Amino acid sequence: MSAQREMKEKNPWHMPVTIIITVIGVIAIVALVTVAVLQNRPLPQKYKYGIVLDAGSSHTALYIYEWPAEKDNNTGRAEQKHSCKVKGPGISSYASAPLKAGESLRACMQEAEQWVPERRHRETPLYLGATAGMRLLNMENSTASDGVFRAVEGALQKAPFSFQGARILSGQEEGAFGWVTVNYLDDRLKQGLETTGALDLGGASTQISFISDKFDGSESQSNSVAFRLYGNDYNLYTHSFLCYGKDQALRLTLAHQTQSGPNLISDPCFNPGYSSTKNYSAIYDSPCVSNRKPQGAPLSFIQEGKGNFLQCQEVVKNVFNFTHCKYSQCSFNGVFQPLLQGPFGAFSAYYFVMNFLNLTDTTIPLETVKQKLASYCATPWSQIMQQHPDVKVKYLAEYCFSGTYILTLLTEGYNFTSESYSDIKFIKKIKGSDAGWTLGYMLNLTNMIPAEAPDSPPLPHAGYVSIVTIMAILLLILFIISLRPLWPRCSKQPQIV
Ligand SMILES: O=P(O)(O)OP(=O)(O)OP(=O)(O)OC[C@H]1O[C@@H](n2cnc3c(O)ncnc32)[C@H](O)[C@@H]1O
Numbered sequence: 001m002s003a004q005r006e007m008k009e010k011n012p013w014h015m016p017v018t019i020i021i022t023v024i025g026v027i028a029i030v031a032l033v034t035v036a037v038l039q040n041r042p043l044p045q046k047y048k049y050g051i052v053l054d055a056g057s058s059h060t061a062l063y064i065y066e067w068p069a070e071k072d073n074n075t076g077r078a079e080q081k082h083s084c085k086v087k088g089p090g091i092s093s094y095a096s097a098p099l100k101a102g103e104s105l106r107a108c109m110q111e112a113e114q115w116v117p118e119r120r121h122r123e124t125p126l127y128l129g130a131t132a133g134m135r136l137l138n139m140e141n142s143t144a145s146d147g148v149f150r151a152v153e154g155a156l157q158k159a160p161f162s163f164q165g166a167r168i169l170s171g172q173e174e175g176a177f178g179w180v181t182v183n184y185l186d187d188r189l190k191q192g193l194e195t196t197g198a199l200d201l202g203g204a205s206t207q208i209s210f211i212s213d214k215f216d217g218s219e220s221q222s223n224s225v226a227f228r229l230y231g232n233d234y235n236l237y238t239h240s241f242l243c244y245g246k247d248q249a250l251r252l253t254l255a256h257q258t259q260s261g262p263n264l265i266s267d268p269c270f271n272p273g274y275s276s277t278k279n280y281s282a283i284y285d286s287p288c289v290s291n292r293k294p295q296g297a298p299l300s301f302i303q304e305g306k307g308n309f310l311q312c313q314e315v316v317k318n319v320f321n322f323t324h325c326k327y328s329q330c331s332f333n334g335v336f337q338p339l340l341q342g343p344f345g346a347f348s349a350y351y352f353v354m355n356f357l358n359l360t361d362t363t364i365p366l367e368t369v370k371q372k373l374a375s376y377c378a379t380p381w382s383q384i385m386q387q388h389p390d391v392k393v394k395y396l397a398e399y400c401f402s403g404t405y406i407l408t409l410l411t412e413g414y415n416f417t418s419e420s421y422s423d424i425k426f427i428k429k430i431k432g433s434d435a436g437w438t439l440g441y442m443l444n445l446t447n448m449i450p451a452e453a454p455d456s457p458p459l460p461h462a463g464y465v466s467i468v469t470i471m472a473i474l475l476l477i478l479f480i481i482s483l484r485p486l487w488p489r490c491s492k493q494p495q496i497v
């Protein structure tokens with residue numbers, strides 16, 4: 001018994017001082033790690049919001065964006081939280097009843113009030129940007145377009161948000177902000193990666209925007225937009241073709257086919273068996289074609305589908321003018337375009353149409369894509385209607401034309417080849433946010449993309465906590481090892497007899 005007591009007394013782990021030091025050591029280390037974790041824990045996330053109304057030629061859509069409140073200049077990315085499609089046509093269609101344009105926005109504005117937390121309402125910026133439909137109305141009748149703007153402004157001022165104004169975007173802005181959106185959502189700007197070009201096909205205009213090493217803006221300044229984003233300089237090539245959105249392009253082809261003023265046209269861009277009576281005035285009441293209205297044309301004409309892709313392509317080619325180019329190279333209508341470069345994201349109607357036709361896969365050779373489209377065009381209208389009872393008849397009737405227009409615009413217009421066609425991706429959304437100009441527009445107006453790369457802490461929070469924890473554990477091990485001389489010698493313990 002006495003030997004046992006003696007051993008207990010010699011064992012330093014049983015010495016009160018050692019026990020106290022160890023306990024204090026452990027407590028200190030636990031406290032250190034706890035403080036490191038708690039002090040640097042990210043605060044509960046608060047969000048800020050921004051609302052953009054895209055007043056397009058065919059319809060208006062509202063987008064709500066959300067981003068972390070503390071990080072709007074730094075690491076947090078703005079994302080689309082919600083979108084709302086305004087019922088009815090685009091605001092430019094309300095030229096003769098402008099108040100209705102304002103009223104049409106009400107339901108989506110009420111939805112926005114539900115989606116943005118109430119305490120954030122007053123600080124949330126609200127923008128309305130109008131594109132080609134209002135550009136055309138403004139050209140045609142600026143009093144009417146002013147009336148529409150007054151009406152929508154009146155309606156938006158009533159909302160509880162911070163209304164920042166309604167205006168027409170220039171074609172250049174529309175193209176450039178679409179490019180910013182695509183590359184921002186793909187995290188290409190912050191990391192200085194190779195950028196993606198943007199192809200936007202609307203109802204009344206179409207935009208192409210990309211970076212080309214060969215383009216410094218000098219050959220055509222009107223196609224150049226210079227940016228400095230996150231410390232990188234970009235010289236963007238962009239062009240917007242007014243009247244080359246898919247609705248106006250259809251008018252251009254119909255105008256071409258009705259030039260001699262017949263009252264029956266046999267249209268290769270519509271399915272066989274399709275037949276519709278159309279008013280001449282409905283086709284020609286747009287500044288894109290109004291000067292081509294044939295003299296003494298009858299009131300209406302009958303359009304009969306023939307469903308022939310190759311002939312349709314020939315008709316569509318007529319809307320592009322390739323005769324003059326005063327630059328080193330052009331796309332069409334004498335517009336400068338540098339050599340195509342890099343990957344491209346094609347959105348809006350590019351996506352709607354190619355998605356319907358099951359042709360979004362660009363690894364399929366271009367020739368096969370054309371064959372598939374040709375077979376779609378040749379399908380009888382009755383069969384198409386039967387196969388797609390849920391699709392809007394206007395869209396359904398136009399898919400053969402729209403698909404043909406898209407392929408012709410890309411290959412003949414912009415000079416994509418069978419090879420570079422595979423550089424195109426038909427996209428709708430990127431990481432949950434719609435591809436389009438609205439996000440880029442808001443990021444620009446709220447100064448959310450800094451010109452210089454922001455300083456970031458040397459270590460992220462998780463890295464910091466891990467290092468503190470590892471260091472603390474190492475210290476504890478060191479401490480225990482330093483007590484080694486006091487360790488009991490367990491190997492050769494005296495035998496207790
Ligand atoms: O840019 P602008 O020219 O002002 O026009 P927009 O903004 O109104 O144009 P959208 O991209 O919304 O739509 C482009 C076209 O695609 C049409 N569209 C929309 N949804 C479609 C679908 O599901 N299938 C086919 N076409 C569709 C729409 O009517 C337009 O003619």
Ligand SMILES: [Ca+2]
Pocket residue numbers: 056057131201202203348
């Ligand atoms: Ca648009």
